[in-house]
Each structure stands twice: as C-alpha cells, then as structure tokens.
Amino acid sequence: MEPPIVVGCGAGFSADRLDPACALAESGRVGYLALECVGERTLAQGHRDRMLDPAAGFNRYLEPRLRALLPICRRSGTRIITNMGAANPVAAAEKARGVAQDLGIAGLKIAFILGDEVTDSLSADTYLPEIGKTVGDVGLRVVGANAYLGVEHMLPALAGQADLIITGRFADPSLFMAPAVHEFGWALNDWDRLACGTVAGHFLECGMQVTGGYFADPPYKPVPDLAYCGFPIAEIGEDGDVVVTKLAEAGGCVTMQTVKEQLLYEVHDPSTYLTPDVTADFSGARIEELAQDRVRVTGIHGRSRPESLKVTVGFDGGFQGEAGISYAGPGAQDRARLARNILVERITSFHDCRGRLRIDLIGMNSLHATAVERIADTEDVRVHLAFASTEREQVEIAMWEVESLLCCGPAGGGGFRGQIVPKVVTHSAFLPRAVVEAQTHWVES
Amino acid sequence: MTSRVQLREIAHARAGDKGNLSNVSVWIFDPRHYHAVKAQLTADRVKEAYPNLIRGEVVRYEVDHLQGLNFVMEDAIEGGVNSSLNLDSHGKSWSFLLLALDVELV
Numbered sequence: 001m002e003p004p005i006v007v008g009c010g011a012g013f014s015a016d017r018l019d020p021a022c023a024l025a026e027s028g029r030v031g032y033l034a035l036e037c038v039g040e041r042t043l044a045q046g047h048r049d050r051m052l053d054p055a056a057g058f059n060r061y062l063e064p065r066l067r068a069l070l071p072i073c074r075r076s077g078t079r080i081i082t083n084m085g086a087a088n089p090v091a092a093a094e095k096a097r098g099v100a101q102d103l104g105i106a107g108l109k110i111a112f113i114l115g116d117e118v119t120d121s122l123s124a125d126t127y128l129p130e131i132g133k134t135v136g137d138v139g140l141r142v143v144g145a146n147a148y149l150g151v152e153h154m155l156p157a158l159a160g161q162a163d164l165i166i167t168g169r170f171a172d173p174s175l176f177m178a179p180a181v182h183e184f185g186w187a188l189n190d191w192d193r194l195a196c197g198t199v200a201g202h203f204l205e206c207g208m209q210v211t212g213g214y215f216a217d218p219p220y221k222p223v224p225d226l227a228y229c230g231f232p233i234a235e236i237g238e239d240g241d242v243v244v245t246k247l248a249e250a251g252g253c254v255t256m257q258t259v260k261e262q263l264l265y266e267v268h269d270p271s272t273y274l275t276p277d278v279t280a281d282f283s284g285a286r287i288e289e290l291a292q293d294r295v296r297v298t299g300i301h302g303r304s305r306p307e308s309l310k311v312t313v314g315f316d317g318g319f320q321g322e323a324g325i326s327y328a329g330p331g332a333q334d335r336a337r338l339a340r341n342i343l344v345e346r347i348t349s350f351h352d353c354r355g356r357l358r359i360d361l362i363g364m365n366s367l368h369a370t371a372v373e374r375i376a377d378t379e380d381v382r383v384h385l386a387f388a389s390t391e392r393e394q395v396e397i398a399m400w401e402v403e404s405l406l407c408c409g410p411a412g413g414g415g416f417r418g419q420i421v422p423k424v425v426t427h428s429a430f431l432p433r434a435v436v437e438a439q440t441h442w443v444e445s
Numbered sequence: 446m447t448s449r450v451q452l453r454e455i456a457h458a459r460a461g462d463k464g465n466l467s468n469v470s471v472w473i474f475d476p477r478h479y480h481a482v483k484a485q486l487t488a489d490r491v492k493e494a495y496p497n498l499i500r501g502e503v504v505r506y507e508v509d510h511l512q513g514l515n516f517v518m519e520d521a522i523e524g525g526v527n528s529s530l531n532l533d534s535h536g537k538s539w540s541f542l543l544l545a546l547d548v549e550l551v
C-alpha cells in the first residue's frame with residue numbers, strides 16, 4: 001500500500017487568511033496546497049470587473065498570496081492548486097508569472113485551465129430549474145456563465161508536473177481530490193474511491209470550518225486559540241481512507257463535532273451529494289477520533305456521476321446601497337423607530353423611489369427580524385437601511401435620506417456610514433457535459 | 446420527571462445556503478437525547494416556528510448513527526445571498542433559530 005497523499009487547504013473562500021496557508025507550506029507536511037476562492041457572488045463580480053478592465057476578474061488576493069507562498073513552496077516542494085483565476089484565468093496566470101519573476105523564481109511551471117466559461121452556450125431559452133424560469137424570463141443582462149469543472153479536467157496539468165495550477169470555476173471538492181486521483185491513478189469510474197476523495201475535499205473546501213472556525217459557541221463549544229486557528233490537512237489513502245487533521249502548533253481543533261458539522265454543510269440529501277466527478281453518499285459515514293485533532297472518516301460510497309454539469313449564470317442586478325445611523329441612551333429605541341418611519345415616508349412616498357427597501361433596527365431585531373418578533377432591552381440601536389434598484393440614482397437618493405437624518409432626524413443620531421455596491425444575481429442551469437471543452441495551457445517564469 | 450431545555454444546551458448546528466435554499470444540520474451531543482429530539486423536532490415543527498421566514502417546503506434527513514438531523518428549507522433565505530436585503534444574506538445565523546427552539550427531555 002502506498003503512503004497517503006497529504007493535501008493542505010490554503011484558503012476556503014475568496015478572502016480567507018494567508019498566514020495559516022504559509023504555516024502549512026512551511027511545515028513540509030503537505031505535498032499539495034489547494035486554495036478554494038470562488039463563490040457564486042465572487043465569480044459574477046469577477047465577470048463585471050473583467051468587463052471594465054480586460055486584465056481584471058481574478059481573485060483580488062492572488063498577488064499577495066503567491067508572493068508569500070511561492071518562495072516557501074519552491075523550498076518545500078509543495079505544489080499549489082487554486083481556482084483564483086475566477087472569471088479570468090489567463091490574466092491570473094500572467095500575474096502569477098510576473099510575481100514569480102519579481103521574486104527571482106525561474107522555471108516555475110504554471111498551468112491554467114480554460115473551458116469553464118460557457119456564456120456562449122446559453123440562450124434565452126436556457127432553463128433555470130431552481131426558479132422555474134428561463135434566462136430570458138429573468139430579464140436582466142447576463143454577465144457570464146461558468147460550468148463547474150471536475151477532476152478529469154485537471155489531470156493533464158498534474159501529469160505535466162505543474163508547480164502551480166490555476167483554474168476558473170472548478171467544483172470545490174474536486175480541487176482537493178485531484179492530487180489523489182493523479183497520484184494513485186484512480187479510475188474515473190471508481191465511484192467509491194472518488195466519493196471518498198470527494199468527502200476529503202468537502203472537509204477542506206471551507207478552510208477552518210472543520211478546524212474550529214464557524215463553530216465556536218462558548219461555553220458549549222469552546223475552541224482553543226481561535227485567533228490563530230490552523231487550516232485543515234487531509235491524508236487520503238490509496239483505498240479512500242480519509243483522515244482530517246491540522247498542524248499540532250496551530251490553534252483550533254479537529255473533533256467529531258467539527259467534522260460532523262462540515263459533513264453536511266451545504267449538503268441536502270446526505271445520500272446524494274452531486275459533483276462533476278461522482279454522486280457521493282455520505283449517509284453511512286463513520287467518524288472516529290484516532291487521537292487529538294485526528295479524525296478518520298470511512299463508510300463513504302459513490303454512484304455514477306451526473307450526466308449534466310451545473311452552471312452558474314450571473315446577471316447584472318443593478319446596485320445595492322446600505323447605510324446606517326445610530327441612537328443610544330434613554331429612549332434610543334423610540335428614536336430609532338421614529339427614524340425608520342421617516343425613512344419609509346421619505347423614500348417610498350416623497351421620492352417614490354423605484355427599488356426594494358428594508359430597514360432593520362440593529363440591537364433590537366435585525367438578522368432574525370423576519371423570523372421572530374423580539375423586543376430587546378437595549379439603549380444602543382443602529383438603524384440599518386438596505387435599498388436595491390436597477391437604477392443607481394434611486395439608490396443614491398435612499399443613501400442621501402439616511403445621511404440627512406444627522407440634522408433632520410430624531411435627537412442624538414450619529415455615526416452615519418453608507419456605501420453603494422454593484423449587485424449581481426446568480427441562478428443555476430444544468431448543461432450537457434459536451435458544452436465544456438477544457439484546455440490546459442502553460443506559462444513558465 | 447421531564448424538563449424543558451433549549452436545544453442549544455444539548456445540540457450543535459450549522460447553517461449553509463445554496464441559491465434560495467437553506468440547510469441547517471442539527472447534531473445532538475449526547476446520544477441518549479437523540480430520540481427525544483428526533484420525535485419533537487420535526488420538519489413541520491421547524492416550518493411552523495418561522496412561517497414568515499421559511500416560505501417553502503421543509504424536508505428532514507436523518508443520520509441516526511451520528512445523531513444528526515438535516516433540515517432542508519426551500520425559499521427560506523429571503524431570495525438567496527445575491528437577492529436578500531437581510532444583513533445576513535447567507536442565512537448563516539439560521540442555525541441559532543433552530544437552537545433557540547426547545548424540547549422536552551424525560
């Protein structure tokens with residue numbers, strides 16, 4: 001039996017921390033470091049960025065990440081895999097080459113994978129099953145559409161001994177499983193092993209969510225040294241045995257509980273987890289703590305992969321403004337309610353603004369305001385307004401109305417902040433595999 | 446003797462989102478409490494607790510051997526991460542809506 005493949009997580013979302021990724025690379029423990037940095041929202045924003053600037057559209061932290069990681073990985077022999085190419089893998093690869101050259105790293109083999117962008121394969125009749133409408137029905141401009149690529153699309157880059165592999169949209173677990181498929185030579189219809197690799201990738205794809213992040217709830221769920229939490233490591237055995245762990249010196253913890261929570265994170269039917277590679281069945285998962293911060297997961301099975309590929313379609317959703325003003329001390333709740341009523345009157349009646357409005361009273365009830373009626377005993381309330389519209393001017397009027405409350409609203413209102421951001425709307429389509437023609441390209445520093 | 450406890454005292458949970466669909470997995474710390482929770486924390490109970498938020502169907506998947514219940518709630522994130530005007534547009538905090546419910550333990 002060959003020794004396990006050791007894969008480290010270097011990021012679990014677009015803005016994840018960098019220092020724990022450096023620690024994993026420095027440790028020499030991981031043969032591969034995979035950074036997962038693309039979400040539905042960030043990809044659509046990438047398309048918007050690229051429309052304004054053809055050299056933009058990839059992850060905004062690509063440069064600082066590579067600047068820190070490339071020298072370490074060159075020393076430790078760690079290979080990097082990342083979807084930081086987002087909506088523009090070509091420009092990302094060029095940027096990576098520039099960073100390597102700046103650092104004096106010669107001969108870095110960079111592979112970038114294209115083919116996920118399938119915008120041209122869409123039509124007005126493309127069906128979006130989750131909302132029961134077609135692309136045409138949505139009535140908004142399409143900014144881009146990307147299919148989730150899978151392991152098969154990365155194998156040429158791995159076989160070509162790339163030091164750095166950059167992709168656009170790629171199924172999250174597949175980024176982490178690909179090294180195991182490559183090194184062990186797993187068949188692409190070995191459904192049980194692919195399901196095991198997928199569960200390993202699923203544990204790593206959200207970074208610290210399996211080592212203590214998004215978990216701590218004192219006093220019931222304490223996490224040691226969360227400020228210096230480590231990123232997870234997966235040891236994937238040839239037969240699909242999976243152990244999740246972390247560096248001993250890093251903060252956080254890997255326990256039955258952290259692993260259970262991540263097992264079903266964004267999973268619906270536990271017996272049917274769909275990726276481009278396999279239909280994985282997590283329902284029979286056996287989880288055991290082998291030692292402190294070492295958890296083994298077995299009992300994962302797989303069935304044949306889906307016939308179609310999931311595609312995220314991004315639409316131009318106009319703009320969203322958010323602004324706030326705060327009230328504190330005796331009577332703060334009454335003054336905040338008065339401010340809210342004034343905003344509703346001014347925005348919906350006086351200006352007759354076109355858009356969607358929501359106002360929350362932070363401190364009294366906000367995140368759960370739709371779900372529960374709760375009157376909190378507080379004297380520190382923030383009036384928070386959100387306004388979305390296809391017309392920027394309408395959002396600007398709403399922002400102006402919040403700011404005007406400084407002099408025109410209830411007594412003692414302070415701390416106005418506001419900002420307007422472009423809004424993207426995303427929906428999923430499912431297209432035949434044949435629409436994707438993946439290609440691997442190479443550049444070298 | 447029975448006692449009424451808030452779920453947060455005996456269970457942990459995590460929320461995730463895909464499109465306009467939220468899933469919250471609930472895990473019971475002590476296996477001895479699992480059957481009581483499973484009997485009381487039904488899909489209907491969850492939907493009835495938050496009818497204004499959870500507009501669609503609620504389906505519960507059970508992972509008995511790990512003492513876990515996975516609630517999949519349709520039309521439950523006010524339009525989804527890219528449409529919702531909620532500060533928490535992902536519904537990350539929905540796990541605590543479920544942990545706020547209580548159950549009776551024998």
